[in-house]
Amino acid sequence: MANDIKHIVFDIGKVLIHYDPHIPFSRLIPDEAERNWFFANICTHDWNIEQDRGRTWADAEALLIAQHPTREEHIRAFRKNWHEMVPHAYEDSVAIMEGFINEGRDVTMLTNFASDTFREAQERFPFLRKPRGVTVSGDVGLIKPDIAIYETHTKSFDLDPAATIFIDDAPVNVEGAKAAGWNAVLFTGADKLRADLATYGLKA
The missing domain is CATH 3.40.50.1000 (HAD superfamily/HAD-like)
Incomplete structure (x- = not known):
């Protein structure tokens, strides 16, 4: 066998x-509690996995920005800073x-x-x-x-x-x-x- x-x-x-999305976001959202909230409620694992399933980043960002317009910069930062997440x-x-x-x-x-x-x-x-x-x-x-x-x-x-x-x-x-x-x-x-x-x- x-x-x-x-x-x-x-x-x-x-x-x-x-792979660690906290790497760039520790700079973008320095407060750890706020950063954890952001990943738990906005750019979540379930949201990110849909890009793994084939959803475009443009669609993914638009969806979240519609729900959280004041967080647009941080939402767009996820893809923009992806290269830092895989150091x-x-x-x-x-x-x-x-x-x-x-x-x-x-x-x-x-x-x-x-x-x-x-x-x-x-x-x-x-x-x-x-x-x-x-x-x-x-x-x-x-x-x-x-x-x-x-x-x-x-x-x-x-x-x-x-x-x-x-x-x-x-x-x-x-x-x-x-x-x-x-x-x-x-x-x-x-x-x-x-x-x-x-x-x-x-x-x-």
């Missing part, structure tokens, strides 16, 4: 690159991925990401072009943990689900992959990832 893994699928945000790669995780690619293993990526910001990320982090391919939620109009996005990835890259392992930082997305018949591990750091992969016969 352990050596039957033929396909390795990586998530991107918080697995290969860091660096996780070099140890990237090394694991590149090691598998260099060994000739089949590596792809599956990510909840808006189409435009993903292309921006690829320009800044060239290793995102190294795997065989990627399913970007914003391109296909589906988001993890919807089983349909895993099935789309399976079909797009001709994967055998039982021979596939997925690495993601969100427990709900790991469970989604398992529901699609994949093997999956929760990413909490490179050392734990190496140990988890070793149980599947993958030396990282």
